[in-house]
Amino acid sequence: MAQQRKSRVFTRNEIEALIAAGRSIVIVRGKVLKVDAWLPYHPGGDKAIRHMVGRDATDEVEQFHSAETLKFTERYQIGRIEGLWTNFVPPIQGGKFRTQEELDKIPDEEENAISSSDDGSDNTASSATESPIFEPVEHDASSLRKRTATSRASSASSISSVELDDASYSPKMTVLDARTQKEIDVDKVAYPPLDPQTQANIVQKYRELQQRIEDEGLYNCNYTSYGIEGIRYSIALALFIYLLRSSWYITSAFPLGFLWHQLSFLVHDASHMGITHDFFIDSTIAMFTASYLGGLSAGWWKSNHNVHHIVTNSPEHDPDIEHMPFFAISHRFFQNLFSTYYERAMTYDAFAKFMILYQNYTYYPIMLFGRFNLYRLGWAHLWFGLGPKKGIAWWFRWFEIVGQVVFWTWYGYGVVYKTIPGGWNRFWFVLISHAVTAPLHVQITLSHFAMSTADLGVTESFPQKMLRTTMDVDCPQWLDFFHGGLQFQAIHHLYPRIPRHNLRRTQKLVQDFCNEVDIPYALYGFVDGNKVVIGKLRDVGRQAAIFAECQRSIMEGAHSH
Incomplete structure (x- = not known):
């Protein structure tokens, strides 16, 4: 049966x-x-x-x-x-979905016509007359992404030469929608067509690459590399304890912050089951490391990060780019978007309008305090019981709550309160130990802030969307420990369970795949990548200023009449 x-x-x-x-x-x-x-x-x-x-x-x-x-x-x-x-x-x-009763009322001929046209390849407003108050989308390929030598050679010229016909845009479209449409048009030129046959071919090649990766053993964890990681953790811990006991209180904050920075990569690996590939073992490693040693919540991270991997760089749906009122990486945030993850509107209020104007200047200072925001998100997740309450993960919440008690006992009470004398010593110790982890937050945002936030519709394949919305960071191999595998973010998004120490070996295979299916592979140096992110923040801030001026002009015109 x-x-x-x-x-x-x-x-x-x-x-x-x-x-x-x-x-x-x-x-x-x-x-x-x-x-x-x-x-x-x-x-x-x-x-x-x-x-x-x-x-x-x-x-x-x-x-x-x-x-x-x-x-x-x-x-x-x-x-x-x-x-x-x-x-x-x-x-x-x-x-929107039709009930069976509604579907039964549709004649067969009409239904066939609807089905044949319902490919979702253009699910945005068709067009608009471009308003002069918004500057045109930058069409220079070098400002969009830097490609490796193996990326398709024709992409740069095709993007830089694209001309968007303003006459094709409908006057009924708002200036924000017009800009959105232009960004979509630029992406459609830069990436393969969205027709089902082309996207199916990309998926087929992607799955063939998956098999090749498995055959070459790239899913097998290199435990020797984790032995080296363990030595690095131990040195940082020993240095922290030695300096603390030697009354070098402020100085001791640096190795502790470095230890937290490095342990975050371990949490990331284990949460993706990239170490032992066993759910219970890797989950325990992730939660113990995050909560007991770092005061964070791996349970929150899994809930947040899994959504991020599926709807990458979607302003309405991806929590990893929803940082209002402090940052906006798309003009679409000017529209009071509703976050489906946080289930609330991201209000573009007076404070947000002020912060977005200067976000390219506040980016690095705010990154210094990124870890405090992770505390807040983790506490909310645990306090309100937002994780699974049933099944194999029912115990996550309680295990991590105990971890929070342990962490704040040894760090908050044992180190900060009992060991370090004086209010200013404590203040600077806490501030520095947290600020040292800032490169992690820069690294996370670096991989996505500079990339596309356009929605190309439901026919776009998973691999194309991941490569369109994610970039890699080029660095020498000896610096891999500092980036913790996050420098291979595009590869990681394609194959999230590959152990991070195998990502560099996987990179060449992914580059070959990109060449074969004609998808640009975004690769920046760390410095250049930061420049592009700051440029993106500056551009959106400039658009916010222009949009605000437009609104003021409209209001003044209305009052004058």
Whole structure:
């Protein structure tokens, strides 16, 4: 009976009707999965799944889960599909679905016409007359991304020579929408076409590369490298303790901050199951390191980071770029966007308007305090019980709450209060130990702030979207320890479970893949990457100033009449 149920072939209309009825339907390898019952149990949070409803989530699901977990998903299979699946926009992203009753009322001819045109390749407003108050999108390829020698040679000329016909834009479109459309048009020139055949070919080559990576053993963790990491951790810890006991209180903050900086990479590795590939072992390593040694929450990180990997650089959906009122990397944040992750509007109020104007100047100072924000987010996650309350991850919250008690006992009470004398010594010790971790926050934002935030629609493949929204940082191999694998962020987004010490070896394979499918591979030096990020922040700040002036002119004109 169960096998007969799994073999049932669902039509597109039937799946749409199920989603309209509130069911969470995901397609994986042609299998139709109804995952409603799994949502409260998912260790990575329910939102990561909700962004896949109505979509073929094969690549996302397979890259984040082990073979054992993939086999586990079969229990949620209710049928299968035939042929190439065209994605819906998930309900969490604003997708609208028709009930079975509504679908039954549509004539066959009309439904066929709708289905044939519903490819989602252009899900934005079609066009607008460009207003002179906004400066045109920069079309110079060198300002968009620096490519390796192996990237497609024609991209630079094609972007720099693109001409967007203002006459094609509708006068009804707002100036913000017009700029959004232009950014989409630039990306469409720079990247492969969004038609199903082209994107299917990219996916096929991507999966072939996955097999090659497996065959070359790049998923196997190099534990010798972690032995070297352990020596580095031990030296930093010993130096911290020695300086603290020698009454070099302020100086001792530097090795402690460096230790936290390095341990963050270990948490990142373990949270992606990139060390032992065992869920319980790697999760325990991540939570112990994050909470007991660093006062952070790996449970919060998993919930946040999994969504980030799926909807990378989406202003409405990616929590890793939602830093209002302090930063905006897209003009779209001027529109009081609603965050589906935080479930609140990101208000573009007076304070935000002021901060965005100067964000290219405040970027590095704010990064110095990034760790304090991680405390806040972790506490909220644990206090409000935002993680899974059932299933294999039910114990995460309680394990991490104990970790918070342990951390603030040894750090807050034992070190800061009991060991360090004087208020100013304590103040500078806390400030410096946290500020030393700033390169981590710069590294995280560096990989995405400079890249595209445009939405190219539901036909864009997972690998193309990851490479379009993520950049790598070029550095000498001896500096890999400082970047902790995050310098290979684009590669990591394509294959998140590859151990970080194997990412450099994987880079050449990914570059070859990019050449084969004609996708630009973004690679900057660390200094150049920072320049591009600051330039992006400056540009958005300038657009904010122009937009504010436009609003003032409109208001003054209205009052004059």
